[in-house]
Amino acid sequence: MTETQVMDAGEVRRALTRIAHEIVERNKGAENVVLVGILRRGEPLARRLCENITRIEGREVPCGGLDIALYRDDYSVRQTPARPTKLQTDVSGKTVVLVDDVLFTGRSVNAAIHALMDLGRPDSVQLAVLVDRGHRELPIRADFVGKNLPTARAEHVHVLLREMDHRSDDAVVIAKPEDGA
Amino acid sequence: MTETSLAGRDLLDLQTPTREEIGLILDTARSFSEILRRPVKKVPTLRGKSVVTLFYEASTRTRSSFEAAGKYMSADVINISGSTSSATKGESLRDTFLTLQALTADLVVMRTPFSGACHQAAEWVDIPVVNAGDGTHEHPTQGLLDLLTLRDAKGDLEGLTVAIVGDVAHSRVARSNLWGLTRLGARVRLVGPATLLPPDADRLPVEVYTDLRAGLEGVDVVNVLRLQLERQSRALFPTAREYSRLFGVTREALKAAKPDVLVMHPGPMNRGLEISADVADMPRSLIERQVTNGVAVRMAVLYLLLGAEGK
Numbered sequence: 001m002t003e004t005q006v007m008d009a010g011e012v013r014r015a016l017t018r019i020a021h022e023i024v025e026r027n028k029g030a031e032n033v034v035l036v037g038i039l040r041r042g043e044p045l046a047r048r049l050c051e052n053i054t055r056i057e058g059r060e061v062p063c064g065g066l067d068i069a070l071y072r073d074d075y076s077v078r079q080t081p082a083r084p085t086k087l088q089t090d091v092s093g094k095t096v097v098l099v100d101d102v103l104f105t106g107r108s109v110n111a112a113i114h115a116l117m118d119l120g121r122p123d124s125v126q127l128a129v130l131v132d133r134g135h136r137e138l139p140i141r142a143d144f145v146g147k148n149l150p151t152a153r154a155e156h157v158h159v160l161l162r163e164m165d166h167r168s169d170d171a172v173v174i175a176k177p178e179d180g181a
Numbered sequence: 182m183t184e185t186s187l188a189g190r191d192l193l194d195l196q197t198p199t200r201e202e203i204g205l206i207l208d209t210a211r212s213f214s215e216i217l218r219r220p221v222k223k224v225p226t227l228r229g230k231s232v233v234t235l236f237y238e239a240s241t242r243t244r245s246s247f248e249a250a251g252k253y254m255s256a257d258v259i260n261i262s263g264s265t266s267s268a269t270k271g272e273s274l275r276d277t278f279l280t281l282q283a284l285t286a287d288l289v290v291m292r293t294p295f296s297g298a299c300h301q302a303a304e305w306v307d308i309p310v311v312n313a314g315d316g317t318h319e320h321p322t323q324g325l326l327d328l329l330t331l332r333d334a335k336g337d338l339e340g341l342t343v344a345i346v347g348d349v350a351h352s353r354v355a356r357s358n359l360w361g362l363t364r365l366g367a368r369v370r371l372v373g374p375a376t377l378l379p380p381d382a383d384r385l386p387v388e389v390y391t392d393l394r395a396g397l398e399g400v401d402v403v404n405v406l407r408l409q410l411e412r413q414s415r416a417l418f419p420t421a422r423e424y425s426r427l428f429g430v431t432r433e434a435l436k437a438a439k440p441d442v443l444v445m446h447p448g449p450m451n452r453g454l455e456i457s458a459d460v461a462d463m464p465r466s467l468i469e470r471q472v473t474n475g476v477a478v479r480m481a482v483l484y485l486l487l488g489a490e491g492k
Contacts, residue, residue, distance in 0.1 A: 067212065070224040070254075070484075079188055079488030081205075082481075084212040118221050 001156075007147060007172035012130065015146030016045065019128050020052035022144050027095055030056075032123070034094045035063045038112050039083050041101035042066075044163040045130060049099060062089040066098075071111035085115070092120035097144075101159035103129040106140035131172055133157050149174070187485040191303045191310045194319040195361040203364060207329050210474070210481035216253060217476060227256035230487050233286040235277070236313070237263035237293045242448060242472060243313050243323070247290050250479035256487075259286070274298065275305050282306045288487055291315075296353075309486040317351050323447055324357025326478040328365060330471050331402060334443055339366035344396050344438075346372040346430060347406035347455050350379045350417075354447045355406055359387055372396030373428060376417040393428050397437040404445045405430045405456045421454055431457040443467055 007015070027033050030053050037046030043065035050063035064087035069080040098112050109127060116122065128144035133151040149172075151157060156175040160167055185201045195203070216222055232251040236244055244260070251258040263269075266277065281289055288309045291299050296316030303310040314320040331338060343362055349355045349371045359369045363386045371378055372390045382389050390396030397403060408424065418424045435442055444456075444466040452458045461468060 070216075070226040075226055075488065079186065079485075082209050082212045082484065084215050086215075114225070118224065119219065 001175045001177060003173045003175050005171055005173050006149060007131075007170075009169035009171065012146070012170040012172065015130060016048050017052055019144045019146060020049050020056060023049070023097055023126075023128065024053060024056055026126070026143070030059060030061050032093075032095050033061055034087075034089060034091060034096050034122075035061060036066050036087065036091070036096055036098055036112075036116065037064070038098060038100045038108060039065050039067045039069075039085075040164065041159055041161060042099045044161050045101060046097075046099035049097075049128065062087075064088050066112055066115055068108060068111040068115050071115045073107060073111065085119070087119065090120055091116060091122045094122050095124050095126065096122040097126045097128050099128045101130050101161075102157050103127070103132045103140075103142050103145075104135055104157075106136045106138035109140050110138050130159055131157055147172070152176075186488075188488040189309060190486060191299075191312075192321050192482055192486060193299050193303060193310065193312045195321045195324045195357045195364070196319070198364070200364050203325070203328065203361060206325055206478065206481050206485060207332060209485060210325070210329055210477040211333075213480045213484075214474070214477040216480075217473065222253050223255060224253065225255045227251070227254040227483060227487060229257075230287045231257040231259060231285065232288050232290065232483060233259045233261060233281050233284075234290045234313070235261050235266070235281070236291070237266075237268070238314065240292055240313070242475065243292065243320075246472070246475040247311075247313065247322075247479050249476050250483055253476070254480055254483060256287075256483065274302060278302050278306050282308055288483065311482060311486065314353050316353065317356075318353055319357045319360075320353040320447075321357050321361075322475070322479055322482060323354050324361040325482070326471055326475045327354075327358055327404065327445060327447070328361050329474045329478055330445065330467050331443070332365075333470070333474075334467060335401070337366075338362065341367040341401045342370065342399065343367050343402040343404060344370045344372050344390075344400045345404045345406065346393070346396065347428060348377045348408050349373050349382075349406065350377050351409040352406045355404075358404060359385060363387075370396055370400065374418055374424070393430075393434055394437050397434060397442075400438045400442060402443045402445065403430060403435070403438060404447075407447065407449065408451055408455050425454050429453075429455060429457060430460055432459055432463075435460065441465070445471060447471070 035046040037043035050061050053061045067083045067085045069082040126143040129142045130146040132145045133149045158173050160171045185205045248258050290311045290313050292313040293315050296318035299312035299315045345355045369387045371387050446468050
């Protein structure tokens with residue numbers, strides 16, 4: 001594997017600041033907005049977007065983490081450890097912004113939408129991702145994108161976060177498999 | 182992802198699993214208890230999987246809790262009870278299991294009066310077999326839900342002292358509890374009349390007490406077992422009244438234990454016999470929580486055993 005860094009900590013921070021502004025602009029404020037991060041890496045990103053929106057709008061925005069292990073369509077191929085879903089609030093009647101680190105095939109987002117609908121009936125659901133790397137397998141698109149990143153299917157995109165990766169700073173890297181590997 | 186995986190395995194006892202494997206089941210069950218509090222308590226995970234419960238012995242809570250667990254996870258659950266199965270026509274257990282496998286069952290849950298029958302059945306078929314109680318041997322999912330209930334109440338089990346009181350010799354719950362508890366670092370005492378203690382008690386990792394007050398001295402948890410009158414072929418104690426007077430867990434008897442002692446009972450209770458009514462309904466009693474945790478634990482077991490190999 002050869003790794004190339006495509007975003008540094010500053011770029012991640014600025015992307016999340018811009019997305020926070022876009023969420024507020026699109027929804028004309030943040031009154032009815034709930035941020036829901038898809039576990040695991042979506043959750044810390046949702047929390048940071050929350051802090052940004054709280055700063056911009058001067059009001060607390062509810063924020064939570066959604067586990068999609070039980071809703072994945074590849075349960076029979078691989079098993080993901082199940083974690084608790086923690087939402088601070090009922091999602092019914094709210095504008096829910098789903099947050100994930102990388103948008104790839106769209107299957108995680110599809111699972112997240114199904115998981116969310118079992119918890120209530122949101123007024124609308126929007127999607128914010130830090131990286132959109134293409135190769136969609138489902139008709140799903142993001143409303144808010146940190147960076148569009150053209151990739152080859154065999155490559156891996158890793159979003160490394162200080163909250164969970166034992167790092168002092170964030171980064172986004174592309175890992176390319178070696179030729180012939 | 183996780184290194185510990187139970188995919189494709191059987192759950193036959195709590196003597197075999199490692200501390201990590203028990204931890205994985207308990208952690209998974211803890212995250213599933215959130216589903217039980219939802220307005221719509223159903224997730225699509227096990228859609229298309231079929232779970233057969235095969236019960237050759239009476240049971241309300243274990244069977245209905247496996248059935249509820251399967252249904253909340255969207256599995257198809259088929260219940261077969263001993264009295265309606267071909268066993269009454271003389272079919273052997275092996276043929277029954279091979280038939281269930283041929284019917285494309287994905288997992289079989291079995292309760293049987295014969296100790297060891299689940300281990301035997303697991304050798305005959307490729308699909309996972311879950312022991313829901315075999316004779317006087319083990320009842321691993323009951324052991325797991327007791328561990329989960331205790332872990333919720335006490336945090337870590339390391340260093341706790343747990344007294345298992347009553348008809349230990351006939352109790353599969355006691356065996357599963359003692360293996361699970363010692364695996365997680367708790368100390369276990371068996372308390373009861375000598376005739377109701379297992380003959381191999383000296384080979385188990387436990388301390389044995391034949392006096393209730395001495396056995397409860399300073400313990401953190403009391404697990405009261407049901408007096409299994411249906412398993413007693415011989416008179417092992419003179420009268421129920423005498424048993425109740427000497428070994429019934431009452432408020433008075435609990436004074437010997439720690440002030441914050443917790444009381445558990447696997448159910449069904451003989452109130453006034455092995456446990457007094459005021460203790461059963463005491464605020465520090467965990468008995469109702471045990472039932473709810475039973476569903477979460479069984480959901481976790483189905484989820485982990487029916488899953489594909491971890492990646």
